[in-house]
Amino acid sequence: MKILIVAGPFISLREPYNGGTEVFITEHANELVRMGHTVDVIAKDADEKNLFQVIEFHESPFSMKDESYRACPEWLGQQHYQTLQYGMFDVSSYDVIHYNSFIPEIYAVGALLKTPGVLTLHLPPIEKFVLMYKFFIKHATVYPVGVSGRMSRQWQPLLGRDVETVLNGISVQNWKLQAQTPDGYLLWCGRITKEKNVEAAIELANHLKQPLKIVGSIFDEEYFRNNVQPYLNDQIVYISHVNQQQLNELAAGASAYLATSTWEEPFGLVIVEMLACGLPVVGFNTAIPPELRDEHVAIAVDSHRWQDLIKPLDTAKQSSPEACRNFSASFDMKKTTAAYIRIYDRIAEKVSLL
Numbered sequence: 362m363k364i365l366i367v368a369g370p371f372i373s374l375r376e377p378y379n380g381g382t383e384v385f386i387t388e389h390a391n392e393l394v395r396m397g398h399t400v401d402v403i404a405k406d407a408d409e410k411n412l413f414q415v416i417e418f419h420e421s422p423f424s425m426k427d428e429s430y431r432a433c434p435e436w437l438g439q440q441h442y443q444t445l446q447y448g449m450f451d452v453s454s455y456d457v458i459h460y461n462s463f464i465p466e467i468y469a470v471g472a473l474l475k476t477p478g479v480l481t482l483h484l485p486p487i488e489k490f491v492l493m494y495k496f497f498i499k500h501a502t503v504y505p506v507g508v509s510g511r512m513s514r515q516w517q518p519l520l521g522r523d524v525e526t527v528l529n530g531i532s533v534q535n536w537k538l539q540a541q542t543p544d545g546y547l548l549w550c551g552r553i554t555k556e557k558n559v560e561a562a563i564e565l566a567n568h569l570k571q572p573l574k575i576v577g578s579i580f581d582e583e584y585f586r587n588n589v590q591p592y593l594n595d596q597i598v599y600i601s602h603v604n605q606q607q608l609n610e611l612a613a614g615a616s617a618y619l620a621t622s623t624w625e626e627p628f629g630l631v632i633v634e635m636l637a638c639g640l641p642v643v644g645f646n647t648a649i650p651p652e653l654r655d656e657h658v659a660i661a662v663d664s665h666r667w668q669d670l671i672k673p674l675d676t677a678k679q680s681s682p683e684a685c686r687n688f689s690a691s692f693d694m695k696k697t698t699a700a701y702i703r704i705y706d707r708i709a710e711k712v713s714l715l
Contacts, residue, residue: 365455366402369462370418370443374407376604381630382483392698418446457705472500477708480505508628509650529628530697536637539613546572548615553579561621561667578602612638620644636689639682658685
């Protein structure tokens with residue numbers, strides 16, 4: 362098959378990745394190529410090691426800033442300009458278009474196209490996305506897919522149709538299994554925002570008198586300044602955004618990974634990545650979806666109290682790296698991509714019969 366994957370014309374697929382969606386797009390596209398398919402991805406750029414072709418829509422050489430009719434800064438005007446180029450792009454040669462974008466204009470244009478599509482729902486429902494996706498599904502031949510059971514259940518009544526679940530995955534072979542470090546530091550990784558709740562990890566580490574390494578980009582400067590920075594010291598260390606190899610190396614010195622998000626993570630790829638490294642995971646049920654939970658290696662508590670993580674942490678530290686790795690193998694990208702191919706084949710065949 363020839364497949365077009367839509368990230369967005371100003372979305373970078375270079376490491377370090379901005380989030381789990383970019384990881385999914387990259388790994389899925391590469392796996393599709395390995396399975397013999399031709400794959401193009403609409404994105405700003407990607408690392409040269411990737412197997413797929415990047416389709417770039419360039420910025421205008423003219424200023425896109427508007428201070429009168431519809432006021433907008435230059436960067437936003439350029440984003441609008443790039444996104445609307447999708448409407449001029451010829452998609453007639455593709456069998457399926459796979460949408461993974463959060464850009465409204467992409468779906469306004471996509472609704473005009475005849476090529477069948479798959480829409481992966483990477484985020485919980487919020488009003489803007491509900492309206493955007495309902496509009497798209499009403500006007501386009503598109504099949505919605507949730508990345509976890511709870512995402513599918515949340516979206517199904519809002520979209521008024523069945524939402525199949527295809528669990529996200531990782532390329533397990535890209536993550537080196539590390540030896541056990543029972544006395545190592547605690548590890549936390551994610552965007553630095555209120556809903557990711559790194560402060561719970563800080564509280565827990567201080568209570569246990571155990572070092573903590575915090576990894577991730579600062580999305581909310583005020584939150585970082587007020588809730589993280591004052592507590593940094595020799596024991597509580599902030600490390601900036603890292604690539605996958607660097608994160609793999611950090612896992613080697615850790616005793617456990619903490620998942621403390623207070624919002625419902627759609628999937629939580631970093632949890633599977635840490636398990637693939639042999640690192641057990643402990644966290645809140647909002648941070649660890651049901652499919653990712655295991656009573657020995659990925660323990661979730663029905664609480665947002667850091668105190669409730671103390672006992673599960675002791676349990677998790679008794680697990681072996683091999684047990685963690687074996688559980689992570691359930692979420693291999695080969696399985697994820699095979700499930701999407703079955704959907705691609707099904708919708709392409711259905712359209713051909715019309």
